[in-house]
Amino acid sequence: MTMPGRLPEPYGQGSSANLADILERVLDKGIVIAGDIRINLLDIELLTVKLRLIVASVDKAKEMGIDWWEDDPALSSRARRDELARENAELRERLAQLEPTRRQEEAP
Numbered sequence: 001m002t003m004p005g006r007l008p009e010p011y012g013q014g015s016s017a018n019l020a021d022i023l024e025r026v027l028d029k030g031i032v033i034a035g036d037i038r039i040n041l042l043d044i045e046l047l048t049v050k051l052r053l054i055v056a057s058v059d060k061a062k063e064m065g066i067d068w069w070e071d072d073p074a075l076s077s078r079a080r081r082d083e084l085a086r087e088n089a090e091l092r093e094r095l096a097q098l099e100p101t102r103r104q105e106e107a108p
Contacts, residue, residue: 027055027056027060028057029056030055030056030060030061031055031056032052032054033051033052034051034052034053035050035051036049036050036051037049037051054066
């Protein structure tokens with residue numbers, strides 16, 4: 001009779017605590033992964049892809065001066081409102097410029 005083999009646990013009982021500690025440390029300190037991919041043919045560069053990945057907490061990213069998500073209308077409701085307000089102001093300005101021209105054309 002054969003007994004099905006049981007695989008040993010890859011990590012000990014405290015693995016979740018260790019993983020949580022590692023994740024906390026990475027988010028607290030941040031980690032940067034950078035790399036370039038270049039495709040050349042006969043010493044002629046055809047394609048370059050630059051990859052930059054930063055893994056950090058929001059607070060750490062702001063501390064490093066990274067806050068692009070705050071100005072992206074797709075990610076921030078405040079940025080969306082600001083964009084709509086700017087667009088509205090531009091349209092009002094264009095309308096104000098067109099109205100005097102329209103009045104002059106209507107005058108006999």
